[in-house]
Amino acid sequence: MTKLDIRDLVIAHGKNTILSNITLADFEPGSVIGVLGPNGVGKSSFLRSLAGLAPYGGSITYDGDENRKLSHNQRARKVAYLPQTLPQATNLVAYEAVISACRAVRHDLTRDHVETLTEQVFDRLNIRHIAFQPLSRMSGGQRQMVGLAQIIVREPDIMLLDEPTSALDLRWQLGVLDVVRTLVKDKQGLALIALHDINLAMRHCDSLILFGEGGVLSHGAPRHAMTPEMLSRAYHVSGRLETCSHGSPFVIVDGLNTIEGHR
Template identity: 50%
Template sequence: MSLELNNIGVAYGTKQVLSNITTDTIKPGSLVALLGQNGAGKSTFVKSLAGLIPYQGHAYLEGMELAKMHQYERLKNIGYVPQTLPQGNSLLAYEVIKSAASALQQHNQEHLIEEVFERLSIAHLAFYPMHKLSGGQKQMISLAQALVRHPKLYLLDEPTSALDLNWQMQVLNTIREEVNSQNSIALLISHDINLALRYCDQVILLHQGNILSIGNPKNSLTTENIALAYKVEARIETCSQGHPIVLVDKPI
C-alpha cells in the first residue's frame, strides 16, 4: 500500500506545530527515517497519522483517508509504537501480545504470536508479568504488539531508545525484513542518525514543523541541512561498507 501526504498540518489550539507536510508517493517496501532535533514535530507527526490527534490536509493509505478510517480499519492497517513504554501491570507479556492479535480476530493466532516472539528473540519473556520487565524489554513487547498484526503502515516513535546496541540492530533488522517481506511502509523516528541511515531508504528531515529536506539519505542529509536542523557542524563520510556516516565536530 502506498502512502500519500498532502499539506498535513497540526495545531495545538492557536499554535501551529506542523505545516505543509507534503511528500511524493511513498511506495510499499519503504523504510523512512523521520529526523530532526527535539521539538521539530516528529512525534506529533506520527501521532496525527495514528489518529491520536487531528490533522489538517490529507493522508491516504492506498487511497483510504487515514482520518476517515473506522477503528477496525486502523487496527488492521496501522501499527503505532509510541515512545512511552507499556505500563507495568500483572498481565503476562504473552497476554499483552495475544490481546493485540485477538483485536483483529486473526486466524492462526497462536502461530502468529509464537512467530513474533521468535523473530524478536524474546520467547523467554512470554510468561513474565509486565511489571517485572525492564524498560528495554517492555519496548520489545510494544513492538511485538504491532508486528503480530502485520499492518501495512508502521509508525514507530523511537522504537530502540531503551535498547542496547545489540538489541537495536536486532529490532531494526526485524523492521527492515518486515517491510521487505510484507511490502509495508514504516516511518521511523530516531535520534541516532547513523543507525537510521544504515537501515532506511529515505529520510524526512523536519525543522520547526516543516520539511527541510526529503529523499534518499545522500541527498537529504547534506552538511548544510544538518547544520540548519541540528545546529551542529558535521561531516558526512562513507564507511567501508558504503553506508554514509555523520560525524559531528562541534555545536554552532
C-alpha cells in the first residue's frame, strides 16, 4: 500500500504565491483522486511539485520519505507524472517509445520482462493497432494514449496525470479512466488526475481535491466536496447537485454567479 502525506505545502513562481497552506493526508490506498479547479489556479503546479519537478515549501512524503530527499531513480520508481503536453511527434514508433520509457527507469528489469510489460500495456489500453506506427503519423489522441502507456508500463505506486483525457473522445476517456482505476486498485496505489470535466470526475473518482484561489476549498467524496457553495466559490457559477437514476451525483450549472463577491 502507498501512503502520500502533504503538510503545509506552499508553491510559488518567483515572488508570486500560487498555492499555500495545503495539508492533505489520509488518501485511501487503491483510490483515484480528481484534482479540480478553474484554469490557472495551480493544478498543474501542484502535480509537478508532487512529481519533484518544481520547488515547494512544506513537506511531501511518500511512505514516510520526504520527496526532496529521494534520488531521481527512487522517485521515478515510485511516482510517474504525465504532463499536459503530448509526446513529441518523432519518427519513433509507439512500441519503441514505451519500451524506452520503461528502461529509462526500471533498470532492475530484464529486457524480456520489459517487453512483456509493454505488450500488456498495449493490450490494456487497446492500442495494439498503433504499436508500430511512428508518433509523427498519429493524431493528438493517439499520442496521448502512448504517453499514458509510457507511464503505466513503469508500474509506479502513484500516477500523477495532468489532463490525460483532453485529446480523447468520450469512448476513449471512459476507457482510460477504467484502466487507471483497475491498475490502482490492483496495486493499492494512488492516482491523482487533473480534470476539467466535473461530471466525469464526479462519476469516476473516489474523492476530489477542489482548488480555488490560493488553496484547497474542499477535499473528500465527490458528493461532499462539490457542493453548490463550492461550485460557486471555485468557478463563480451557480449550480445544483443532482443524483442520477443509478445513484451517482452530478452537477447541473444554471449560469454565471451574479451574487456580489463572486463576480
